Amino acid sequence: MxxxxxVKNLSVAFPTEDGIxxxxxxxxxxxxxxxxxxxxxxxxxxxSVTSLAILGLQKGSKARVSxxxxxxxxxxxxxxxxxxxxxxxxxxxxxFQDALAALHPYYTVGxxxxxxxxVHNDVSKKVAATxxxxxxxxxxxxxxxxxxxxxxxxxxxxxxxxxxxxxxxxCNPSLLIADEPTTALDVTVQAQILELLRDLQKEFxxxxxxxxxxxxxxxxxxxDVLLMYAGKQxxxxxxxxxxxxxxxxxxxxxxxxxPRLTGDPNLALTAIQGAPPSLISVPSGxxxxxxxxxxxxxxxxxxxxxxxxxxVSEGKHHSVRCHMSAKVRQDIFANxxxxxx
Amino acid sequence: MLKYTLRRVVSGTLVLxxxxxxxxxxxxxxxxxxxxxxxxxSCTPELVARxxxxxxxxxxxxxxxxxxxxxxxxxxxxxxxxxxxxxxxAPCLGYSYQTDLPVTELLVDRLPATLSIAVGASILWLLIGxxxxxxxxxxxxxxxxxxxxxxxxxxxxxxxxxVGLILQFIFVDKLAWxxxxxxxxxxxxxxxxxxxxVLPWVTLAxxxxxxxxxxxxxxxxxxxxxxxxRTARAxxxxxxxxxxxxxxxxxxxxxxxxxxLDLGSLLGGAVITEYVFNIPGLGKLxxxxxxxLDLPVVTGTVLFAAFFIITANIVVDLLYSALDPKVRxx
Numbered sequence: 001m002x003x004x005x006x007v008k009n010l011s012v013a014f015p016t017e018d019g020i021x022x023x024x025x026x027x028x029x030x031x032x033x034x035x036x037x038x039x040x041x042x043x044x045x046x047x048s049v050t051s052l053a054i055l056g057l058q059k060g061s062k063a064r065v066s067x068x069x070x071x072x073x074x075x076x077x078x079x080x081x082x083x084x085x086x087x088x089x090x091x092x093x094x095x096f097q098d099a100l101a102a103l104h105p106y107y108t109v110g111x112x113x114x115x116x117x118x119v120h121n122d123v124s125k126k127v128a129a130t131x132x133x134x135x136x137x138x139x140x141x142x143x144x145x146x147x148x149x150x151x152x153x154x155x156x157x158x159x160x161x162x163x164x165x166x167x168x169x170x171c172n173p174s175l176l177i178a179d180e181p182t183t184a185l186d187v188t189v190q191a192q193i194l195e196l197l198r199d200l201q202k203e204f205x206x207x208x209x210x211x212x213x214x215x216x217x218x219x220x221x222x223x224d225v226l227l228m229y230a231g232k233q234x235x236x237x238x239x240x241x242x243x244x245x246x247x248x249x250x251x252x253x254x255x256x257x258x259p260r261l262t263g264d265p266n267l268a269l270t271a272i273q274g275a276p277p278s279l280i281s282v283p284s285g286x287x288x289x290x291x292x293x294x295x296x297x298x299x300x301x302x303x304x305x306x307x308x309x310x311x312v313s314e315g316k317h318h319s320v321r322c323h324m325s326a327k328v329r330q331d332i333f334a335n336x337x338x339x340x341x
Numbered sequence: 342m343l344k345y346t347l348r349r350v351v352s353g354t355l356v357l358x359x360x361x362x363x364x365x366x367x368x369x370x371x372x373x374x375x376x377x378x379x380x381x382x383s384c385t386p387e388l389v390a391r392x393x394x395x396x397x398x399x400x401x402x403x404x405x406x407x408x409x410x411x412x413x414x415x416x417x418x419x420x421x422x423x424x425x426x427x428x429x430x431a432p433c434l435g436y437s438y439q440t441d442l443p444v445t446e447l448l449v450d451r452l453p454a455t456l457s458i459a460v461g462a463s464i465l466w467l468l469i470g471x472x473x474x475x476x477x478x479x480x481x482x483x484x485x486x487x488x489x490x491x492x493x494x495x496x497x498x499x500x501x502x503x504v505g506l507i508l509q510f511i512f513v514d515k516l517a518w519x520x521x522x523x524x525x526x527x528x529x530x531x532x533x534x535x536x537x538x539v540l541p542w543v544t545l546a547x548x549x550x551x552x553x554x555x556x557x558x559x560x561x562x563x564x565x566x567x568x569x570x571r572t573a574r575a576x577x578x579x580x581x582x583x584x585x586x587x588x589x590x591x592x593x594x595x596x597x598x599x600x601x602l603d604l605g606s607l608l609g610g611a612v613i614t615e616y617v618f619n620i621p622g623l624g625k626l627x628x629x630x631x632x633x634l635d636l637p638v639v640t641g642t643v644l645f646a647a648f649f650i651i652t653a654n655i656v657v658d659l660l661y662s663a664l665d666p667k668v669r670x671x
Contacts, residue, residue, distance in 0.1 A: 093575060106666060
């Protein structure tokens with residue numbers, strides 16, 4: 001059986017005056033119903049571009065999208081705008097990062113939720129308005145019958161994010177893409193929002209793609225995790241595998257840079273040196289090589305050849321893009337990385 | 342809301358008072374002597390002095406101004422205690438001795454023509470400006486966009502006295518499709534009224550729609566890049582709904598502002614248009630009054646224009662709160 005969402009070899013490029021920006025490069029992954037995939041990466045690693053491509057929102061723009069995206073048996077990239085429009089909001093929907101900017105300032109929250117419901121359901125405006133109240137109630141907005149008539153600016157940050165979720169879930173989508181849904185929120189609200197997503201997933205069996213740069217969030221909520229760097233997936237596997245036996249030097253860097261309560265308080269945090277590359281001039285070979293501490297273990301391959309995505313071990317759903325041999329990686333992880341975790 | 346409106350009306354009235362005081366003061370310093378003007382050809386210094394007394398010009402400026410303001414509320418009689426007494430009922434904005442009519446009557450008489458021009462032209466320029474602006478924004482970068490914006494640029498650079506005269510030459514003199522522009526009451530002869538108004542409408546709309554077209558285009562293009570428009574697309578809305586309900590709705594606010602102010606200033610008199618097409622409106626009245634140094638009429642038209650502009654400002658601010666829920670009127 002094929003998964004609800006299947007992405008094969010997705011590439012997205014934007015022609016600009018300074019050259020072609022390869023925002024996403026040959027990405028492949030899949031998400032089953034009821035499961036959560038965490039996509040992790042730095043700013044500009046192609047996370048959001050990937051999610052917009054799944055919704056087909058780059059249609060009509062200058063972006064060059066190639067590959068295949070299958071949502072419930074429908075191919076998105078080759079489909080027409082009208083065909084994709086029928087799926088948007090219904091089969092798949094999205095929670096955007098900055099809820100204040102993502103909600104229309106001139107319409108009430110209730111109106112915007114009802115609008116999403118009305119597009120895909122042949123019901124009266126009154127029924128849709130009732131649905132909006134019901135959704136607000138479900139995402140935990142107190143006094144929903146009153147707050148439904150509020151404008152976005154009258155909501156707090158956490159409530160706005162809840163309203164976004166209510167809007168995205170109003171048509172019971174089978175796939176929900178949450179693009180850094182908790183970035184702008186404080187930690188307690190963050191936990192509430194994630195809890196809410198988990199509950200709704202349990203209830204409706206929704207497939208969720210959680211885009212974040214917070215590994216803690218991924219560890220808590222995701223089943224699978226996809227690590228992105230400069231538009232490419234560099235490590236992909238179950239949360240358990242990737243977080244417990246990470247294979248890519250970038251993953252090691254990310255994990256060792258997290259402050260730990262159990263660690264030595266006098267020890268400085270290990271940061272990944274350098275900065276993410278410009279997508280116009282991605283480094284040759286492995287895009288991570290200028291920042292990689294272990295380049296010397298391989299030689300010239302890192303700077304010349306783009307590493308293939310290879311399974312960590314035979315038949316395992318855990319793959320990595322790195323020129324180091326499995327043996328070398330294992331040694332480095334055991335001796336240098338694991339002690340820091 | 343009511344409190345806000347009330348306060349705006351009060352402050353607006355105050356501004357009108359200040360405007361009237363300034364206008365009054367300017368005329369007081371002006372080197373023309375109304376008494377000398379009224380005196381005629383066989384004038385003697387003694388006669389001028391008598392006229393000055395009769396016109397109350399011998400009084401101090403504050404006293405004259407006070408009587409003027411009082412006249413607005415209760416009316417007054419000019420040339421009192423002479424055999425040529427002139428009654429001026431409230432709201433009395435002065436008396437024009439040159440035409441032997443109260444200024445208010447002159448203004449009311451000329452208002453319908455100006456109103457006809459302003460309302461007709463504004464409907465036309467909104468229709469043309471908005472639709473071409475929307476079209477340009479939706480077909481950005483295509484020949485439709487370039488043509489319409491090139492046209493808008495050209496139109497905005499032209500002048501009423503140029504376009505107006507050329508149109509008049511073509512459609513009235515050469516083709517004879519339209520009568521000479523002028524004013525007839527729309528209640529008596531609606532068809533004649535419309536035919537005579539077509540050229541002023543088209544001329545004014547031609548120039549102003551250019552601004553509205555560019556304003557609509559840039560507003561929509563800017564809004565299209567907003568996150569909430571992406572959200573609307575992600576909901577699965579049709580592009581028609583997205584463009585009209587989400588994009589245009591957000592781009593409307595500045596357009597409404599500019600429109601209110603344009604309409605307000607136009608109601609005070611479409612000076613050049615009325616002059617070019619020889620239409621007896623408020624603008625024509627004010628230019629005539631200035632040329633003839635009919636100072637009471639000049640004062641009246643200036644105050645009338647200021648009244649419309651201030652009213653338009655208040656209406657725009659009230660509309661603003663209706664358009665943008667984030668704006669709270671306090």
